[in-house]
Amino acid sequence: MKSFLKYREIWLLAGIVVLIGLISTRFPGFADPANLRQVFNDTSILMILALGQMVVILTRSIDLSMASNLCFTGMVVAMLNAAHPAIPTPALIVIALLVGLVLGAINGFLVWRLNIPSIVVTLGTLTIYRGATFVVSGGAWVNADQMSPDFINFQRVVLLGLPVLSWIALLVIALFFLVMTRTAIGRSIYAIGVNPTASVYAGIDVGRTKFIVFCISGMIGGLAGYLWISRYVIASVEVANGYELNIIAACVIGGISIAGGIGSVGGAVLGALFLGIISNALPVINISPFWQMAISGSAIILAVVLNARGERRQGRIILRKAEAA
Amino acid sequence: MTDTPAPRHIPDRLDKPLSSAIFSWEALLVIIAIAIFTVNSFASPYFLDPWSLSDLTFNFTEKGLIALAMALLIISGEIDLSVAAIVALASTMMGMAVQAGAGTPVLVAIGIVVGLGCGAFNGLLVTRLGLPSIVVTIGTMSLFRGIAFIILGDQAYKGYPESFAFFGQGYVWWVFSFELALFLVAALIYWFVLHRTSFGRRVFAIGNNPVACQFSGVRVGRIKFILFCLTGLMSGIASVLITSRLGSTRPSIAQGYELEAITMVVLGGVSILGGAGSILGVVLAAFIMGLVTFGLGLLNVPGIVMSIFIGLLLIIVIALPILWRRLREGRFA
Numbered sequence: 056m057k058s059f060l061k062y063r064e065i066w067l068l069a070g071i072v073v074l075i076g077l078i079s080t081r082f083p084g085f086a087d088p089a090n091l092r093q094v095f096n097d098t099s100i101l102m103i104l105a106l107g108q109m110v111v112i113l114t115r116s117i118d119l120s121m122a123s124n125l126c127f128t129g130m131v132v133a134m135l136n137a138a139h140p141a142i143p144t145p146a147l148i149v150i151a152l153l154v155g156l157v158l159g160a161i162n163g164f165l166v167w168r169l170n171i172p173s174i175v176v177t178l179g180t181l182t183i184y185r186g187a188t189f190v191v192s193g194g195a196w197v198n199a200d201q202m203s204p205d206f207i208n209f210q211r212v213v214l215l216g217l218p219v220l221s222w223i224a225l226l227v228i229a230l231f232f233l234v235m236t237r238t239a240i241g242r243s244i245y246a247i248g249v250n251p252t253a254s255v256y257a258g259i260d261v262g263r264t265k266f267i268v269f270c271i272s273g274m275i276g277g278l279a280g281y282l283w284i285s286r287y288v289i290a291s292v293e294v295a296n297g298y299e300l301n302i303i304a305a306c307v308i309g310g311i312s313i314a315g316g317i318g319s320v321g322g323a324v325l326g327a328l329f330l331g332i333i334s335n336a337l338p339v340i341n342i343s344p345f346w347q348m349a350i351s352g353s354a355i356i357l358a359v360v361l362n363a364r365g366e367r368r369q370g371r372i373i374l375r376k377a378e379a380a
Numbered sequence: 381m382t383d384t385p386a387p388r389h390i391p392d393r394l395d396k397p398l399s400s401a402i403f404s405w406e407a408l409l410v411i412i413a414i415a416i417f418t419v420n421s422f423a424s425p426y427f428l429d430p431w432s433l434s435d436l437t438f439n440f441t442e443k444g445l446i447a448l449a450m451a452l453l454i455i456s457g458e459i460d461l462s463v464a465a466i467v468a469l470a471s472t473m474m475g476m477a478v479q480a481g482a483g484t485p486v487l488v489a490i491g492i493v494v495g496l497g498c499g500a501f502n503g504l505l506v507t508r509l510g511l512p513s514i515v516v517t518i519g520t521m522s523l524f525r526g527i528a529f530i531i532l533g534d535q536a537y538k539g540y541p542e543s544f545a546f547f548g549q550g551y552v553w554w555v556f557s558f559e560l561a562l563f564l565v566a567a568l569i570y571w572f573v574l575h576r577t578s579f580g581r582r583v584f585a586i587g588n589n590p591v592a593c594q595f596s597g598v599r600v601g602r603i604k605f606i607l608f609c610l611t612g613l614m615s616g617i618a619s620v621l622i623t624s625r626l627g628s629t630r631p632s633i634a635q636g637y638e639l640e641a642i643t644m645v646v647l648g649g650v651s652i653l654g655g656a657g658s659i660l661g662v663v664l665a666a667f668i669m670g671l672v673t674f675g676l677g678l679l680n681v682p683g684i685v686m687s688i689f690i691g692l693l694l695i696i697v698i699a700l701p702i703l704w705r706r707l708r709e710g711r712f713a
Binding site for chain 2: 171189194347
């Protein structure tokens with residue numbers, strides 16, 4: 056039982072249950088399974104993005120360009136759809152994945168081959184990708200009436216009680232879980248975060264692994280690009296502006312250490328759900344949506360304070376010994 | 381086989397031959413600045429007008445003020461992503477004070493004190509609780525701007541007194557605006573503090589090896605706390621300038637400034653990993669960013685496309701010395 060409580064995901068899950076309980080006292084319908092399914096569906100995109108960000112953060116890197124990647128890829132597939140409605144939606148999803156992969160590979164290449172810190176690279180590509188969205192679209196929007204019905208409705212089709220969007224999220228979660236816990240690359244990603252030097256001696260190609268995680272986060276950004284555009288049925292340069300920090304916030308709340316090496320798929324998913332529940336709950340319990348930002352800010356700070364207690368490494372105690380002597 | 385290692389010679393002062401000055405980061409920035417300046421003056425006939433050039437400075441002075449303090453913070457190995465949110469919160473507080481009938485001196489004081497308070501809050505969380513600054517300030521970024529949103533919602537504060545307009549719109553002499561004068565004075569002060577005092581030396585030392593500093597008797601926590609306060613203070617001052625220039629406050633004011641300020645710092649040659657950098661580089665980077673945005677603006681290039689140039693500039697300027705070194709090593713290997 057004690058070892059069970061050691062997992063921070065359990066505490067986060069307990070926090071989420073308490074949160075849902077509290078909301079239910081103000082709005083009884085919130086804990087209704089149908090509503091919870093709705094919340095899950097609403098949070099799907101954030102969950103997917105948080106998983107992509109997680110693998111990057113685990114290797115002591117960061118990808119600030121995910122939201123811009125999402126915006127660019129979303130615009131590309133929306134324009135393709137508007138120009139050629141005949142292209143089937145699954146093909147567009149594959150295109151979105153590929154475009155995202157290319158953008159991610161650019162980040163990864165700069166980090167891998169030129170050894171530029173990832174925060175600098177992605178700070179640059181954050182503005183470049185969003186600017187590129189403007190260049191390809193000429194500043195124009197792609198509206199709902201320009202998109203084909205199939206493009207919009209693909210993710211809304213209900214299969215076995217859940218919309219396709221939720222199924223995609225579940226599929227991505229399952230894939231990440233398998234990769235992170237059952238494969239060599241998953242192990243390497245954790246190893247690099249815990250100790251990059253030891254990883255080199257253990258035969259892990261640190262640079263190449265970082266390249267791979269940026270490719271993963273890029274593909275995730277691309278996938279989320281299609282999902283976002285078809286969900287909110289508008290593609291513009293402003294899509295998901297500033298969202299990169301929400302994604303990182305979900306990871307931080309989920310207990311993923313920014314210092315690398317600590318974090319889990321479950322944590323990232325729960326962190327995203329926590330933010331999703333707050334944004335879904337505020338309107339139904341009559342709190343102005345303007346409170347959302349301050350609440351998630353407080354949640355981030357609280358999460359860091361709580362997580363830091365668990366992960367603080369044993370410092371050197373040379374001084375203390377000397378004092379005692 | 382002898383065990384005694386060769387005596388290590390560590391010079392008190394590194395040689396500074398002319399060649400190292402020519403190939404320094406600052407020299408690269410000066411060349412880029414001159415190139416952009418020349419291209420701009422050929423591209424647009426309006427560019428070389430003194431008043432245009434004066435307008436140009438408004439593009440970077442506010443962010444530049446923040447970047448000066450941010451440079452010290454990044455050199456010490458920390459970062460502050462909440463600066464733009466501090467600007468928003470300080471501006472909101474000034475707006476509230478205006479509604480209560482406060483005069484210009486009170487407004488300025490409120491802006492500065494709120495900035496300082498926010499910076500101290502960040503500093504306490506990072507130094508007292510030992511938390512990573514990038515995460516803490518992502519949190520406080522949402523918190524500070526969130527408070528501004530709670531107070532203002534979709535409203536705006538207006539009605540700032542006329543004398544308040546001087547800070548963002550006034551001129552000290554001829555085409556030299558108050559903002560530019562303040563930026564240059566602040567740059568001089570920061571240059572002196574970072575490069576000519578023991579405090580500055582400690583900031584570099586902390587960035588290079590915080591543990592060694594701790595053992596050498598440098599109060600790492602206290603110095604970092606002071607740096608966070610300084611960054612908050614500069615954000616507060618920037619908030620006064622922006623609010624005065626715009627004459628109104630919305631909770632979305634200064635959105636995205638944190639990334640632009642950090643871009644300036646990194647473009648200025650400050651290592652994002654800490655321990656290296658110079659104020660001169662940051663000032664040059666501020667001018668370059670101002671030149672790029674203004675020059676492209678004269679050519680009717682939309683702001684979002686300019687951001688591509690800034691992003692490319694950032695990556696290329698960082699990548700160039702690395703590629704250059706590789707090329708030379710490859711040749712001499």
